[in-house]
Amino acid sequence: MGIDEDLVRDAMERTTADLPPLPDLTGPARAQGRRRKARARAAMGGAVLAVAALAAAGGLALPGGGEGARGATGVAAVPPETAKPQPPVHLEPTPGETPMSALPPDVRARQENFQNQAVGVLRGLLPGAFGTLQRTDLNVRLYQLTKDGKTFTVVFSVRPSEAGRNDKPCLEVKGQTCAKATLPDGTEVSAATAPVNSATVTESRVFFHYGTSDVVLSVGSHEASNTSAPVTKEQLLEVAKAPAFLDLVKDADRQPVQEKQTVVPLG
Template sequence: MGNPEDLDHAAGVLLVRDAMNRTTADLPALPDLSGPARAQGLRRRVRVRAAIGGGVLTVAAIAVAGAVALPDSGWGATGIGVAAQPSGSQAPPQPPVHLEPSPGESSMADLPAAERAKQEQFQNRAVPVLQGLLPEGIGTLQRTDLSVRLYQGTKDGKTFTVVFSVRPTGSDTDPRTCLEVKGRVCKKGALPDGTEVIASTSPVNDGDVTESRIFFRHNKSNVSLSISPHDASHTSAPVTNDQLLTLAKDPAFLDLVKAADADPVEQAQKILPAGE
């Protein structure tokens, strides 16, 4: 019989992995789920895939789209937005959560070695910054190996999908708008340089849970951070508009944004006029 602590750790890993796979992977519905639960799971997967995939968006949809660009310059030995620490006290990066891509979908594993290493380096620098700025209700934040934009927060068996996106648009289109329709609640704030930030809380699924998001524009990139609810337990994203507006102004978060805007790893987002 193994060490009880090792067994508890293994059981915890299996629980987290199962929760993450059920949240983001396109797997068949569990046999004991009811019809409405299956539909809710499908909507959940569609929402996450929409947040982390796709490069062609209409102007009308750009305000609620997520995507990312990543830095190369400015990656010194101390990282991005993370204070320098003595090498002996710096914790090694945690391995990513493994998420299988859907059929026809690519993952970070498909990238050239240098590009993949660059994205992983950015994720490893983003995790401690986001972990320190997001509310405790998000739980332990981990990067994933599916997309550089996709992270997972886990607490008490609940998994929250976090999408951090800084993506160049190749356009001067300003996405800072928010229509308060279908229960969405918006609140405006400002960065230290005066840039307007919009935070929103929107009902999803059957309207019994909400997801939270901030978005703003930096240089020629659209910036978005979204937190999805945990559908299985009907738990809304544990973050408020005010908390997200405070996060957006933090120097460490803005350092990540600036570095990602300066040296993106994704292609510029292609924008088509609405209706095309």
């Protein structure tokens, strides 16, 4: 027996006729959506303010801003340990010799700063040959290098001349051998390998005049083991031509870290 669709429709209309109308749900839904967006914006704004406060206090470096080297996290990179100045080798002064510790604080600070720069430059130019290079606390021109358990004295001096230019030619006498080079500005540089300790071992040095200063870089021998300097005159010539080394020389020529060289007349 089939269902009369008209009767069913009439019954449904009578059943729902007395029910209250359905509420409008679109308005509350829109209001709730607006409240959720407002809360999200407030939370985001608070996070941005917190990050900005940390950056202003120095606790965080924002990515993409500021100067200097940055790490993967945006924080300024920390220099490696090898870049930090190392403590000097202590040398006892001889009678009448003035150690750096007795100098005025400002003079001592300038000399120590120059020594630290010199150590960094020389290590970079001759890392294999020089072994471990350190400054000393006795004199601004004195350094020590250790190689294969042996200690060699290094002298790096940029001293104002007493009366202007004071060139001393390299002479090949008594077993000394010489070499020369010319810097881009025309400055002539001499280097020598000279016998020491009864001519059984040798030391190496390079020397030239720059501005108003006499420049010397020398590496001595190790007397106890009768070992020659671990650096050749040719290597020192390459050091003298390096821009980083010449920058040190220029700075010391403009603002000397050593006293003017004096000559005591004889007679």
